Every structure is written in C-alpha cells, then in structure tokens.
Amino acid sequence: MSESAYNYTHIVVGAGSAGCVVAARIAENLDNRVLLIEAGPDQDALDSTCSPSRIRNSRRVPMRGQSEFFDPKIDWDLQVHMPGYLQGASTTMRVPQAKLLGGGSSINGGTALRNTQNDSREWVEMGNDAWDFESVHDVYQVLEADHVRGTHGPHPIQRAVPRELGSIQAAFLKGAVEVGFKEVIDFNETGTEGAGPSPVCRVGDQRVSAADTFIYPRRHWKTLSIMIGATVDRVSFSRSSSNNDNINRATGVILADGRSVEATVEVIISAGAVLSPAILQRSGIGPEDLLRQHNISPIVHLPVGHNLSDHPCIPIVAKPRVGSYSDKDYSVQCQARWSSSMLPGAIDHQLVCFSYLYVHARDPKMAPQRTISGAATGHVAGIGCNLNKPTSSGTTFIQSRDPNVLPKVTMDYLGTAADQASARELVRTGYGVIRSAAMQSVLETPLGIEDSTIASNDDLDKFCQAHVTSTYHFSSSCQMASREKGGVVDQSGRVYGTTGLRVCDASIIPTVPASNNMWTTMMFAERIGRSVRDEKDVGREQSGM
Numbered sequence: 001m002s003e004s005a006y007n008y009t010h011i012v013v014g015a016g017s018a019g020c021v022v023a024a025r026i027a028e029n030l031d032n033r034v035l036l037i038e039a040g041p042d043q044d045a046l047d048s049t050c051s052p053s054r055i056r057n058s059r060r061v062p063m064r065g066q067s068e069f070f071d072p073k074i075d076w077d078l079q080v081h082m083p084g085y086l087q088g089a090s091t092t093m094r095v096p097q098a099k100l101l102g103g104g105s106s107i108n109g110g111t112a113l114r115n116t117q118n119d120s121r122e123w124v125e126m127g128n129d130a131w132d133f134e135s136v137h138d139v140y141q142v143l144e145a146d147h148v149r150g151t152h153g154p155h156p157i158q159r160a161v162p163r164e165l166g167s168i169q170a171a172f173l174k175g176a177v178e179v180g181f182k183e184v185i186d187f188n189e190t191g192t193e194g195a196g197p198s199p200v201c202r203v204g205d206q207r208v209s210a211a212d213t214f215i216y217p218r219r220h221w222k223t224l225s226i227m228i229g230a231t232v233d234r235v236s237f238s239r240s241s242s243n244n245d246n247i248n249r250a251t252g253v254i255l256a257d258g259r260s261v262e263a264t265v266e267v268i269i270s271a272g273a274v275l276s277p278a279i280l281q282r283s284g285i286g287p288e289d290l291l292r293q294h295n296i297s298p299i300v301h302l303p304v305g306h307n308l309s310d311h312p313c314i315p316i317v318a319k320p321r322v323g324s325y326s327d328k329d330y331s332v333q334c335q336a337r338w339s340s341s342m343l344p345g346a347i348d349h350q351l352v353c354f355s356y357l358y359v360h361a362r363d364p365k366m367a368p369q370r371t372i373s374g375a376a377t378g379h380v381a382g383i384g385c386n387l388n389k390p391t392s393s394g395t396t397f398i399q400s401r402d403p404n405v406l407p408k409v410t411m412d413y414l415g416t417a418a419d420q421a422s423a424r425e426l427v428r429t430g431y432g433v434i435r436s437a438a439m440q441s442v443l444e445t446p447l448g449i450e451d452s453t454i455a456s457n458d459d460l461d462k463f464c465q466a467h468v469t470s471t472y473h474f475s476s477s478c479q480m481a482s483r484e485k486g487g488v489v490d491q492s493g494r495v496y497g498t499t500g501l502r503v504c505d506a507s508i509i510p511t512v513p514a515s516n517n518m519w520t521t522m523m524f525a526e527r528i529g530r531s532v533r534d535e536k537d538v539g540r541e542q543s544g545m
Contacts, residue, residue: 017506140519
C-alpha cells in the first residue's frame with residue numbers, strides 16, 4: 001500500500017535533535033516538499049501522566065527517575081549490554097532514548113557545548129577537511145541565541161546566574177575553585193578550561209527542544225508535512241547501471257505496517273546513533289555477515305553499527321545534608337572541564353555536579369542508573385566524572401528483521417588500558433572536589449569510595465568498573481570518514497555505494513566529541529540541512545561539501 005499520493009521530494013526519518021533541524025532547513029526551499037517521519041508522539045498531544053508541562057520543565061530530567069521519561073509512549077526501553085565486568089555486577093543497563101517530536105532534546109539536560117579544536121583536528125584526519133574548526137565555528141554562530149556570546153540565531157542558550165544556583169551547585173563551584181580550578185563563565189570560548197555554569201537550551205525554567213525552535217513555528221508551511229507515530233522499517237531502492245557501475249538509488253521508505261512512501265530526490269535517516277544503523281542494516285547496508293545472518297540481501301558492505309561511542313560516567317555520590325536541597329532546585333547546573341595529562345589540549349575530562357540522582361528504584365524503568373554501593377533507595381547527589389574522549393567503543397546491530405525489535409547495543413566501557421588510566425586520573429580529581437570543605441558542608445561522606453580506594457590503582461579500577469554508566473551520549477556508529485578509513489558516509493552525509501540516501505544525526509560524527517553530543521549534532525544538521533536546501537542538481541552524485 002502506497003502513501004505517495006503526495007509528491008515528496010525529501011523524506012527525513014526521525015524528528016530528533018538532528019531531524020527537526022534538517023527537515024526545517026530543507027523545507028525553506030519552496031521547490032521542496034519534505035516529509036518528516038517520527039515514531040513517537042507530538043509532545044503537545046500527551047496525556048496527564050506524561051504532560052507537555054512536565055516534559056518542558058527543565059528541572060525534570062531522566063536522572064531524577066521521574067516516570068514520564070520512561071513512559072513507553074515516549075521512550076524506546078533500550079537495554080545496553082556490558083560484557084566483561086566484575087563478578088556480580090550488572091551486565092545490562094536501562095538507558096533512556098526519547099521517542100517523541102524533538103527526540104532527546106525534548107527530555108535531556110539541554111547542554112549546549114561546542115566541540116573542541118582537537119575534535120575538529122581528528123575529523124579532518126579522518127578525511128573530512130570541510131569540517132575544520134573554523135568552518136564549524138561559523139555554523140554554531142548561526143544556531144545560537146546566546147547573550148553571553150552576542151549571537152542572534154534561533155535557538156536560545158542560557159546559563160545559571162548565582163542567584164539561581166541551588167546550594168549543592170554553588171558548593172560545587174566553590175569546591176572546584178578550592179582544589180585549583182579557575183572559575184569561568186563561557187565554556188564555548190575556544191580552549192576554555194575551568195569550573196562554571198553549563199550553557200543550556202532553555203528560557204527560564206522551560207526546556208527548548210529542536211522541535212520548539214525548528215518544527216512548531218513551521219507546521220503550517222506547505223513545504224513541510226509531519227507523520228507522527230510511524231516506525232520506519234527500511235529504505236526502498238531502485239537499481240540501475242551507468243558506465244558499467246550498479247547504482248543503488250534510494251526511492252523512499254517502507255513503514256513497519258507495510259505502507260510505502262516515495263521521495264523523488266533524497267531520503268535522510270536521522271533516527272539517532274542507535275536506530276539509524278538498524279534502519280540501514282534492514283535495508284541491506286551494513287556488515288555482510290550480519291545481514292546474511294538475518295537473510296537480508298546485502299546492497300552495500302559497510303561497517304554500519306560499529307564504532308558506537310558514548311561518554312562513560314563514573315558517579316561519586318553522597319546523601320545531601322538536611323536543608324541542602326529543595327525540590328525546586330535544578331538537577332544539573334554546573335560543571336568543570338579540563339585536559340587530562342594523557343591528552344593535553346583535548347579538554348577530555350568533565351565533572352558534572354548533580355543535585356538529584358534517583359538510585360535503587362524498585363521499578364527499574366524509573367532508574368537507568370546502575371547500583372551505587374551503599375546507597376539506599378532514593379535521593380543522592382554528587383559528581384558525574386565523565387570521560388569524554390574514550391578509546392573504547394561498542395556496537396549496535398539488529399537482532400531481527402522485525403523493525404519493532406530493538407537492536408542489540410553492546411558497550412565496552414573502560415575496555416582499554418588507556419581509558420582505565422584516564423578514568424583513574426578523572427575520578428581522583430572528582431573525589432578531591434567532593435571532599436572539599438565547600439561540598440562537605442552540603443553533602444555527607446561519599447558512598448562506596450574512600451581515601452584508601454583513591455590511593456590504590458587496583459581498588460580504584462574496581463570502583464570505576466563497578467560503577468561506570470552511560471551519559472546517553474551515543475555517537476559515531478555511521479562514521480563520517482573516507483571509505484578507506486572505515487567511513488559509512490562522506491562529508492555531506494551521503495551513504496557510500498548509494499545515491500539519494502544520507503544519514504544526518506549523531507551517528508555520523510567522525511569521532512566522539514569532548515562535549516555533550518546534542519549541540520554538535522544540531523551543528524551537523526544545520527550545516528547539512530542548509531547544503532541540501534541549496535542544492536539545485538537533483539542528480540545527487542557523491543561529492544564533498
């Protein structure tokens with residue numbers, strides 16, 4: 001059954017942080033007719049248990065264990081497998097993955113950190129000379145409405161001022177300065193290291209998602225259509241020969257319910273670093289052995305689903321002292337960033353202060369955090385020690401041809417000697433901050449870690465392995481790189497071995513950025529979306545940007 005009575009030029013699959021931006025930019029060309037497909041609901045249509053007011057309240061984030069973020073209406077119920085950990089430690093972890101208009105930007109902390117100069121150098125080395133630091137800096141400028149930086153783009157960025165800081169957040173800043181960090185205001189100033197307020201996408205206490213900025217103001221446009229509650233199974237192709245080469249041209253998508261939708265120009269997959277590889281794999285694009293295992297005829301052999309990256313987090317937690325926390329406090333406001341001794345200039349270490357983390361919930365759907373030693377059910381606070389340039393990675397591979405079966409995600413957190421050494425340095429710094437006089441005035445003694453743990457490499461390694469968790473920052477599973485370096489897409493997001501097919505989301509980021517992924521993802525989407533919008537030739541042969 002076909003849904004192509006309407007003549008779409010472009011189909012964008014996934015209305016998350018990237019898909020909203022890409023679809024909006026392509027729809028600015030009056031010659032285009034864009035269909036944006038989202039598996040989840042429109043947040044404005046949610047019921048009282050998962051209401052728009054709850055979702056938009058930026059004080060509420062998944063780490064608080066609040067039920068709306070794990071409601072099956074808006075969450076994929078993803079389980080991450082972690083092999084090879086300490087005997088008795090959990091080997092699976094519940095990780096929130098948003099399924100609604102706006103994607104992760106509709107539920108996350110909204111941190112808007114730019115990628116670093118070191119990130120861009122790595123990207124260029126992967127064969128992406130169009131993504132040098134100066135070029136991407138200009139794209140961020142176009143996106144941001146940030147009074148600190150004096151920019152006037154469409155997407156608002158704010159930082160907590162001193163009067164807005166909860167007592168735990170304020171103590172974190174004082175404690176960081178105590179142990180030697182300089183206090184900073186703008187982490188997006190090139191090369192900035194220190195401690196200060198996080199730049200976040202909000203206005204007042206309201207979270208601002210990619211859908212809020214890019215889709216809701218354009219819903220009436222004739223160039224943009226939105227299909228809600230539709231899961232995409234795979235991309236459809238036609239095959240022709242030109243100059244003795246077989247050309248696999250994307251012609252549309254097939255939905256999980258069997259309907260098909262056609263696109264005359266391009267299909268753009270923006271389903272995220274976990275799910276975009278699954279769509280490609282079901283379409284016949286991926287590792288041949290995996291495809292044949294599921295009786296899928298290979299179209300293009302590419303390392304789709306490999307190189308899945310995340311920022312491992314080792315939390316150090318404590319019970320808040322009486323009177324140090326209010327339910328009106330934000331969960332996350334401040335952080336510290338610096339370069340490790342192993343990667344000078346990379347700004348690869350990050351401490352994020354959290355005023356509220358919910359652990360040991362009886363309902364595992366309400367608590368993605370792994371078990372924290374010594375923590376009773378309920379509220380803890382502390383510091384997330386984030387390793388932002390890990391060398392270990394994972395995979396996301398389909399388990400079935402059924403589009404309703406999630407892929408198997410396997411992550412080898414701290415799986416390399418380099419990551420283990422970096423984690424020791426990172427956690428020792430975090431421990432110094434949480435044991436500072438300022439933080440001890442608002443928190444009790446840290447749980448499950450003490451001075452003797454810090455003093456022993458072996459004990460500290462065991463602590464890190466037992467407590468490492470996800471930051472939900474998945475990326476790089478459809479790597480943008482030259483084909484010789486293992487790339488899946490070229491510099492414009494075009495999938496090798498095909499025409500009329502791109503990927504644009506966190507999965508194409510060439511190497512994991514030393515920052516929360518959302519803002520980098522939106523930067524990639526802004527640039528690729530504008531490029532597609534401005535293209536005149538619908539032949540779509542692969543080329544650089």
